[in-house]
Amino acid sequence: MYYNLAQLLKEPTGSTRDYEIDDSFVGPEHGMDRAQGWVQVIRTHEGFLVRAELATQVNLTCSRCLDQFELKSRLKMEEESYPTADPATGKTTESSEELGGVIHLDDQHILDMTEVVRQYAISEAPIKPLCCDECLGLCPECGTDLNREKCKCNTTPADPRWGALAELLTERRE
Ligand SMILES: [Zn+2]
Ligand SMILES: [Zn+2]
Structure with a gap:
């Protein structure tokens, strides 16, 4: 150029x-x-x-x-x-x-x-780039990419509203 x-x-x-x-x-x-x-x-x-x-x-x-x-x-x-x-x-x-x-x-x-x-x-370029808004990120315990698979760590948020949202997002990705 x-x-x-x-x-x-x-x-x-x-x-x-x-x-x-x-x-x-x-x-x-x-x-x-x-x-x-x-x-x-x-x-x-x-x-x-x-x-x-x-x-x-x-x-x-x-x-x-x-x-x-x-x-x-x-x-x-x-x-x-x-x-x-x-x-x-x-x-x-x-x-x-x-x-x-x-x-x-x-x-x-x-x-x-x-x-x-x-x-x-x-x-x-954004300061914190995101591959998509719904990106679930990595499990803080084992490092599994939560967009690809669920891990067995007990890091499910206690708040049921958040749990429902997470489920919804997982469904949308499948
Ligand atoms: Zn991502
Ligand atoms: Zn994990």
Whole structure:
């Protein structure tokens, strides 16, 4: 997901480039996650406007049962980016450091979407990921995955209302 914008930088304001993305990236849990969609880069007065719409598939570990699962989400972004070097002289422009911008371009004017997508995926990922809302988790006694089988430990909650709910959830999963 690297795009060279050196040529676009020399073009007038309003010029655009369209790219398709169908690529993998290293996600929040360091797995090979996936992003598909499009990116459009528009030349603005001071730099670029980067627009993108992506469908991402990120591998996460459930915080209850520790199973791996895939979180699908849609990423829509519109961010400004400023070149760090003048295209004509190749000199680093002072102002770009101050202007910053979320999307960083190196002095070769390469747009690195991989890092952008990675940052978005990390911010999208829940702090306590769940494979599903009804996940029963692991037995605190023996470590059995209660989504898959019942164990013989006596950890059934005493509250009958909770017991009824647990039964209901088990039925729904079967
Ligand atoms: Zn789970
Ligand atoms: Zn158990």
